[in-house]
Each structure stands twice: as structure tokens, then as C-alpha cells.
Amino acid sequence: MHSHNPSLKPKLEFKKVVLAGNPNVGKSLIFNRLSGLYAEVSNFPGTTVSIISAWYKNYNVFDTPGIYGVSSFNDEERVAKEIILQGDIILSIVNALNLERDLFLTLQLIEMGKKVSVILNMMDEVKKHNLIIDSKKLSDLLGVPVFEVSALKGEGLDKIDEAIQKARIGNQDKLVNEKLKLVKEFIPDQAEALLFLEGDREIIKKYPQVNLPIEDIREEIYIHRRNRVKEIVDQVESKDTLSGLFFSKLGRLALNPLTGIPILLLILTLVYFFVGDLVAQRFVDFSENTIGKGLIEYNVKKLVAKFTSTDIEVKIFDDVDKLNEVRLYSFPNGIDNDPERFKEFEEVVSNNDVEFNFIFNNIIAQFFFGEFGVITMTATYLFFLLLPLVTSFYLTLAFLEDSGYLPRLAAMADRLFTRVGLNGKAIIPIILGFGCVTMATITTRMLGTEREKTIATAILQFVIPCSAQLAVITILLSAAGPKAIFLYVVIILIVLLLTSTVLDKVVPGQSSPLILDLPLMSLPDPKNILRKTYYRTLGFMKEATPLFFLGTAIIGLLQITGVINLWINFLEPLTTKWLQLPKESAMAFIMGMVRRDFGAAGLFHMNLNVYQTVVALVTITLFVPCIASFLVMIKERGLKQGLIIWLGTWFFAFTIGGIVSQILM
Amino acid sequence: MKTTLDKVERGQKFIIDHLPDNEYKLQLIRFGIAEGEKVTCLDKILGGTVILKKNRLEIALGNELAKKIIVTMIN
Numbered sequence: 001m002h003s004h005n006p007s008l009k010p011k012l013e014f015k016k017v018v019l020a021g022n023p024n025v026g027k028s029l030i031f032n033r034l035s036g037l038y039a040e041v042s043n044f045p046g047t048t049v050s051i052i053s054a055w056y057k058n059y060n061v062f063d064t065p066g067i068y069g070v071s072s073f074n075d076e077e078r079v080a081k082e083i084i085l086q087g088d089i090i091l092s093i094v095n096a097l098n099l100e101r102d103l104f105l106t107l108q109l110i111e112m113g114k115k116v117s118v119i120l121n122m123m124d125e126v127k128k129h130n131l132i133i134d135s136k137k138l139s140d141l142l143g144v145p146v147f148e149v150s151a152l153k154g155e156g157l158d159k160i161d162e163a164i165q166k167a168r169i170g171n172q173d174k175l176v177n178e179k180l181k182l183v184k185e186f187i188p189d190q191a192e193a194l195l196f197l198e199g200d201r202e203i204i205k206k207y208p209q210v211n212l213p214i215e216d217i218r219e220e221i222y223i224h225r226r227n228r229v230k231e232i233v234d235q236v237e238s239k240d241t242l243s244g245l246f247f248s249k250l251g252r253l254a255l256n257p258l259t260g261i262p263i264l265l266l267i268l269t270l271v272y273f274f275v276g277d278l279v280a281q282r283f284v285d286f287s288e289n290t291i292g293k294g295l296i297e298y299n300v301k302k303l304v305a306k307f308t309s310t311d312i313e314v315k316i317f318d319d320v321d322k323l324n325e326v327r328l329y330s331f332p333n334g335i336d337n338d339p340e341r342f343k344e345f346e347e348v349v350s351n352n353d354v355e356f357n358f359i360f361n362n363i364i365a366q367f368f369f370g371e372f373g374v375i376t377m378t379a380t381y382l383f384f385l386l387l388p389l390v391t392s393f394y395l396t397l398a399f400l401e402d403s404g405y406l407p408r409l410a411a412m413a414d415r416l417f418t419r420v421g422l423n424g425k426a427i428i429p430i431i432l433g434f435g436c437v438t439m440a441t442i443t444t445r446m447l448g449t450e451r452e453k454t455i456a457t458a459i460l461q462f463v464i465p466c467s468a469q470l471a472v473i474t475i476l477l478s479a480a481g482p483k484a485i486f487l488y489v490v491i492i493l494i495v496l497l498l499t500s501t502v503l504d505k506v507v508p509g510q511s512s513p514l515i516l517d518l519p520l521m522s523l524p525d526p527k528n529i530l531r532k533t534y535y536r537t538l539g540f541m542k543e544a545t546p547l548f549f550l551g552t553a554i555i556g557l558l559q560i561t562g563v564i565n566l567w568i569n570f571l572e573p574l575t576t577k578w579l580q581l582p583k584e585s586a587m588a589f590i591m592g593m594v595r596r597d598f599g600a601a602g603l604f605h606m607n608l609n610v611y612q613t614v615v616a617l618v619t620i621t622l623f624v625p626c627i628a629s630f631l632v633m634i635k636e637r638g639l640k641q642g643l644i645i646w647l648g649t650w651f652f653a654f655t656i657g658g659i660v661s662q663i664l665m
Numbered sequence: 666m667k668t669t670l671d672k673v674e675r676g677q678k679f680i681i682d683h684l685p686d687n688e689y690k691l692q693l694i695r696f697g698i699a700e701g702e703k704v705t706c707l708d709k710i711l712g713g714t715v716i717l718k719k720n721r722l723e724i725a726l727g728n729e730l731a732k733k734i735i736v737t738m739i740n
Binding site: 071100104251 | 689691692693694697699700707708710712713714716719720721722723724725727728729730
């Protein structure tokens with residue numbers, strides 16, 4: 001007999017402590033201090049926003065995304081709002097240099113009726129700027145305790161414990177109180193009542209019976225709160241002498257077109273050397289080929305080959321990279337039954353420039369461990385190519401973000417992006433696209449409206465070559481010479497301009513304007529950068545891994561059932577007549593669906609002339625994205641829109657590739 | 666003198682007269698860019714993006730939005 005009695009479980013009531021604050025106020029440093037080593041990361045349902053929580057004494061502590069106010073303008077705000085609503089104690093983390101911006105949130109938290117303590121961070125900077133902040137006075141005006149901290153230097157962090165203990169409900173504002181009375185009988189929770197008055201859509205949905213014209217009230221509350229912030233700041237802070245400081249100068253220089261463009265070029269060059277050269281080329285070459293393929297994949301395949309009938313195909317190339325000979329080593333009873341033949345194979349491999357390929361005659365073995373094996377190929381791809389790449393991209397992103405350069409970059413790029421219906425913030429997913437289109441497609445969630453998300457996703461899927469593909473394209477182009485490089489770049493740029501203009505015209509809906517806070521530029525804290533990179537990379541791997549496995553499984557099934565060959569045959573007239581390429585290139589295009597770089601790599605030994613190279617590379621760049629990014633796109637944009645974009649890439653790639661071919665040849 | 670925010674030059678000071686009535690208004694108010702507030706144009710970048718400065722806060726506003734904000738210049 002089974003019986004469950006929930007009431008017998010020990011019932012422990014832990015208080016929830018929530019850290020809330022504007023972006024870049026040092027929340028994470030304070031959270032780290034409380035959490036020690038063990039933090040739990042989870043995705044908030046329906047978003048990519050991760051919630052980080054940890055245990056501290058008897059408290060469950062939550063970090064929240066940086067927000068300027070509790071409301072629902074975007075995913076991050078919605079997540080922060082939910083956590084704050086459930087919080088028992090709120091630590092309002094404030095950048096002491098930016099009281100006027102940050103206290104808006106603090107006042108809102110107090111008006112929500114929550115127990116609050118204010119952590120006044122960056123007090124060391126305050127001294128550097130010759131500012132004086134009267135924190136005692138601030139505490140009196142707010143009615144909650146205020147603690148001075150310099151989280152970066154570790155000063156005052158010992159007071160965080162006291163801040164949690166002493167948090168209390170602050171001075172309630174008269175005007176807000178009056179307004180709250182209007183809804184009190186319907187909405188007992190003060191925090192929800194306030195958000196209702198401020199027009200929070202989700203809360204309004206929760207209380208459909210309350211009928212009040214809130215539009216005027218919310219603006220009244222906002223402006224009143226703004227004015228209170230101003231009064232408070234006037235009383236607690238004496239004037240600053242900020243000008244002349246190195247970093248605020250640097251911030252100005254980064255925006256000025258005369259100096260901003262050279263700074264941008266310098267940063268892009270550094271990023272290229274780090275991500276594009278060091279990681280994407282050198283490191284990945286080592287991790288993917290030496291460790292992934294050479295060591296792990298090879299030994300796994302060798303192990304499988306012991307138990308099943310295997311053919312090993314070896315292509316031997318001569319000095320000028322021309323295919324010289326193809327040999328087939330057959331092991332009908334597994335390699336253990338013919339060790340001498342296997343030894344011969346290993347010798348040929350180590351003494352020549354070769355490509356070899358295990359072909360398992362058992363369909364299941366081939367499906368899981370073969371050339372495009374669901375296990376072998378995907379594992380190598382994910383852990384030895386994508387993982388280092390994505391990590392380096394996120395590392396760069398975190399550095400640019402925390403240094404304060406990223407928002408300035410977005411501001412500079414704004415005009416360019418508004419031309420195609422986006423705003424400057426879209427530069428982030430587009431840059432990430434050059435790393436991994438799958439990762440970038442996930443990032444489009446940060447954009448303001450559905451229209452912007454659709455446009456950015458379509459641009460990514462249509463035109464942006466991911467780094468895996470870019471590497472192969474670069475090699476093929478440099479081999480084909482400057483003429484090919486020039487033609488390729490010009491054609492792709494024209495297509496980029498064309499597609500984005502068309503998208504701007506046809507995608508319905510509205511785009512949001514750029515409203516961006518430019519934080520003071522500063523040297524980022526390495527620990528914080530590493531932490532951000534770690535959590536983002538982890539989040540990406542968690543989300544993308546199943547999709548990559550699923551994608552390879554789908555392609556594997558298509559291959560086993562022969563559907564892929566039908567496809568290739570179907571495409572053949574298109575490739576030979578319209579694109580004027582060798583018929584094997586159809587195979588390269590289809591393989592591009594498994595991994596985009598496979599598509600380009602398939603062209604390596606085809607002896608294409610200059611124009612053919614350009615045609616093939618243009619087509620492959622525009623052709624369908626890899627299957628993992630296709631699946632992410634379906635998840636993000638829905639089946640209908642995903643399919644439209646996907647089919648669009650087929651159409652576009654072959655139309656434009658064909659036109660280029662007909663003009664050039 | 667009244668004008669729209671996109672016409673303001675670098676270094677000029679002005680008072681915000683009118684913000685467009687949409688959801689972005691609240692986001693602006695949150696940053697202290699509210700009607701009646703005194704603000705400085707810190708910079709204007711290529712393409713018309715306006716950088717506003719209010720105390721130590723710096724805010725970048727897209728050109729399209731700036732066109733819809735009416736301001737009065739202060740000499």
C-alpha cells in the first residue's frame with residue numbers, strides 16, 4: 001500500500017531575499033558574496049532570462065536581471081517583476097554615482113510595501129568624484145536603512161547580513177496611498193495594487209473585475225515619483241566635478257564620429273584576433289580536429305568497428321591537394337578479425353595527406369556513429385567546435401557590456417539599423433550571428449517588438465554566415481584570388497541591403513525606438529565577466545544541445561530512407577544548368593543543412609574556376625541555415641513564420657546564385 | 666525658442682516641453698526625461714542619434730523618437 005501525506009513533510013518556511021537594481025550596479029558581486037560557490041541557475045518559464053538563486057543562512061536569495069523599474073516593458077522586466085512580487089525582503093542595490101536614475105526603482109519598491117534595505121554601492125567612486133552623499137539623510141527620507149558598500153573592493157560587504165535583518169517597510173507616499181485606496185478592496189496585495197495602477201498588463205489581466213481608467217493615474221504616479229527622486233537627490237547629494245575623468249572622456253570619444261570610428265575599428269580588430277583567429281581558427285582546429293575527430297571520434301568509431309561490418313574509405317591527396325587515389329579497406333567481420341589490414345590502413349593514414357571515413361554496414365551503427373552520426377558528429381561539433389566558439393563570443397560580449405562600450409556601439413549603429421526597421425540594439429544578435437546563427441537567433445528575444453525579432457531573425461537566417469561556414473568560405477575565397485573575394489563581398493552586401501529593405505517593407509507591426517542608458521565606461525571586473533560568460537554559455541548549451549542532436553537525427557533518417565538522394569536528384573538540374581556547377585555540388589548544398597560548414601567544405605575538391613567558386617559560395621551563404629538554427633527559429637518565431645523564412649532561403653539562394661551565374665558565365 | 670529634439674546641437678541646454686503619448690513616454694520619465702525637465706545635449710552622432718545628459722545620467726535616443734519630442738531652448 002502506498003499512501004502520501006503531504007502534511008507529514010517537514011515544512012520549512014524560508015524567507016525570500018531579492019536583489020533588485022538597475023543594470024551594472026554591482027548586484028552580481030553582492031549576490032556572489034552571499035551565495036558563496038553554490039548558486040542554482042534556472043530559466044524563467046517561457047524566456048531565456050536565467051534566474052540565479054542560492055541559499056544564505058535561512059534565506060533563499062535571488063538575483064534578478066537589471067531593470068530601471070518594476071513593469072513589463074520586456075522579458076527581463078517581467079521576470080524581475082515576478083521575483084520581486086514573491087520576495088519577502090528586497091535589497092535595493094543602488095549605484096551611488098547615479099542616484100537620480102536608481103532611486104526611481106528604490107521608491108517604487110518601497111511604495112510596493114515591501115521590506116527594503118538600500119545598498120549604496122560604488123562608494124569608492126563617489127569619493128573619487130569628489131561627491132558627498134549623506135546616507136543618514138537618505139535613510140531618513142526613505143524610511144529604510146541604507147548601507148554604504150564598495151563591492152568591487154570588497155568594502156562594506158560584511159554589512160549585507162545586517163541589511164537583510166534590518167530591512168523594513170519604508171515611508172509611504174501620500175499621493176500613492178490615496179491612489180492605492182481606489183483599488184484596495186479588490187486587490188489586497190499592495191505591490192500588485194500599485195502595479196495595477198501603473199498599468200502593468202499582466203496584473204490588469206489578473207483582476208478583470210476592476211474597472212478603472214488607469215492611463216492618467218500611471219503617468220501621474222511616474223511623474224510624482226520622478227519629482228520625489230529629484231527632491232531626495234537634492235537633499236542628500238552635493239554637486240559633482242565629473243568632467244576631466246579618464247573614463248567619462250573615453251565614453252565621449254567612443255561616440256564622437258571622428259574618434260568613435262577609429263575606436264570601433266580598433267575594437268573590431270582586437271575582437272577579430274581573439275575570436276576569429278585565436279579561437280575560431282587555431283584553438284578550434286586543435287580541439288575539433290585533434291581532440292574531437294582525431295582522438296575521441298576516431299576511437300569511438302574504432303570501437304564500433306570491432307563489432308560490426310565496416311568499410312573504411314581512404315582518399316589520398318597529392319602535394320597540390322588533388323585527389324590521387326581512393327582505397328577501400330573492408331572488414332566484413334569487424335576490424336579485430338583482420339588486424340593486419342587495419343594496421344596497413346593506419347600506416348597509410350599516418351604517412352599521407354588523406355581523408356578517411358568509416359562506413360558501417362549496419363544501418364543503426366551508421367546512424368549513430370557514421371560520417372554524420374547522431375552521436376559522433378554532433379558531439380564533436382557541439383563540444384569541440386561550438387562550445388569554444390560560443391564561449392569566446394559570450395566572453396567578448398560580456399566584456400563589451402560591462403565596460404559600457406556596447407550601448408555606445410548600439411547608439412552609433414542606430415541610424416543604420418533604423419533604415420531596415422530595427423534599432424541600434426539589433427547589432428548584438430547580428431554580431432553574434434557571425435559566431436553562431438543558432439545562438440544569435442535565441443538572442444533576438446532581447447529586441448523590443450515582434451516585428452524587430454522577425455526582421456533580425458530573417459536577416460540572420462538569410463545572409464549572415466556563421467563562423468564555421470565563414471572559415472571554410474575564407475579558405476576557398478583566398479584560394480580563388482582577389483577577384484573572387486571582391487565579387488563575393490559585393491554580392492553579399494547587395495543582397496543584405498536588398499533583403500533587409502524588403503523585410504522592412506513587408507513585415508507588419510511596429511519597431512521600437514532606441515532609448516538607451518549609457519553607463520560610465522569602466523574597466524570590467526574579470527570575475528563578473530567570467531560568471532556572465534559561464535551562465536550564458538551554459539544556457540546556450542542546455543537549449544541548443546537537444547536541438548543539434550534532433551537535427552542530425554532528422555538528417556540521418558532522411559539519409560537512411562533515401563529521401564536525401566531524391567532531394568539531390570531533384571536539385572541536380574538546378575545546379576548543373578541554372579547555377580552551372582558540377583552536379584556533386586547539390587550534395588554540398590544539402591549537407592549544408594546538417595552543418596553549414598559541411599556545405600562549403602564539400603566544395604573543396606571540386607576544382608571550381610573563379611566564377612564557379614563565387615556562384616557556389618554565394619548560393620551556400622544564402623542557402624538554408626543549419627538544421628539546429630532552423631529548429632530554434634521554429635521555436636522562437638513559430639512554425640508558419642519559420643517555414644516561410646526557411647523556404648525563402650531556398651528561393652533566394654537559387655535565384656540569386658543563378659542570376660550571378662548567368663551574368664558571370 | 667521651441668523646436669524638436671532632433672534639431673538640437675551639441676552642448677545646448679533645453680527644457681522638455683512635450684513627449685509623445687506612447688508606451689515609451691513612461692520609459693523616458695523613468696530616466697528623468699519628463700516634461701518640464703532641464704536637459705543638455707551631450708552629443709549628436711552620425712545619423713542623428715541624440716545623446717542627452719541629465720546630471721550624471723547619459724541617455725541615447727533614436728532620431729525618430731527625437732523628432733517627436735518638443736523642447737524649448739535655454740540661452
